[in-house]
Amino acid sequence: MDGFERNRSRPLFTLGIVLCAIGLLGILMPKVTSIAISLIIAMMLIFTGIVLVSYCILFKKKDKWSWMKALTPLLFGFFLAIKPFALVMVIGFSVFFYFILDALASITIAYEIRPLPGWKLLFASGILSLVLAGAFILFWPYSTYWYVGIMVGASLILDGIFLISIS
Numbered sequence: 001m002d003g004f005e006r007n008r009s010r011p012l013f014t015l016g017i018v019l020c021a022i023g024l025l026g027i028l029m030p031k032v033t034s035i036a037i038s039l040i041i042a043m044m045l046i047f048t049g050i051v052l053v054s055y056c057i058l059f060k061k062k063d064k065w066s067w068m069k070a071l072t073p074l075l076f077g078f079f080l081a082i083k084p085f086a087l088v089m090v091i092g093f094s095v096f097f098y099f100i101l102d103a104l105a106s107i108t109i110a111y112e113i114r115p116l117p118g119w120k121l122l123f124a125s126g127i128l129s130l131v132l133a134g135a136f137i138l139f140w141p142y143s144t145y146w147y148v149g150i151m152v153g154a155s156l157i158l159d160g161i162f163l164i165s166i167s
Contacts, residue, residue, distance in 0.1 A: 013167035019160030026153025033149030038087040042080035049074020072113065085145070092144035095151060096136045103129035118165040125158040 026033045052070035061067065078088045105124030110119045132151045136143055 009167040012163045013068050015167060016160040016163030016165075017158065019156045019163065021160075023153040023156030023158075023160060028153075030146040030149025030153070033153070034088045034091065034145060034147075035084045037091060037148065038080060041087060041105035042084065045073040045077030045080065049075075049077055074102065084131045088148060092136065092140070092147050095148055096133050099129040099133040099136075099151065099155070103105040103127070103133065116166070118162055120123060121158070121162045121165055125155070125162060129155060 049070060049072070053074060055061070056066050056070050103126045106122050106129060110123035110126060113119050113122070132154065136147050136151070139147075
């Protein structure tokens with residue numbers, strides 16, 4: 001392996017290790033991961049609302065649409081901060097659709113790179129994504145609380161293993 005190939009493979013290997021570590025955290029703490037994702041989004045909405053309310057106050061906005069635009073993310077962010085599992089349900093469905101699209105992309109790419117090493121792992125990752133999407137639908141709504149952390153974690157670990165294998 002020449003220096004150019006080694007320089008390209010090291011970042012792939014490192015990214016693979018990082019993806020595996022993040023995926024392992026998601027699997028080990030699925031409820032915490034789900035709540036953390038929801039709370040991060042809630043905080044982003046609250047911050048956005050604060051910025052927009054500040055804008056309305058600073059520029060003395062009196063029209064109801066500017067204030068509605070400012071208060072909507074603020075109030076919705078507070079709601080999600082108080083009830084983070086409401087967003088976890090939405091995230092669960094989003095992850096379900098992610099797994100469907102991820103499966104299609106992984107399987108397609110695996111067929112395109114078929115003679116290269118690691119194509120079987122990518123194909124297996126695609127099949128697993130389809131299985132994970134099916135598991136969500138089979139066990140919904142009870143699956144939502146653990147689904148986001150465990151399933152995203154498993155997918156990240158498989159993607160990490162693929163990157164390590166092709167590095």
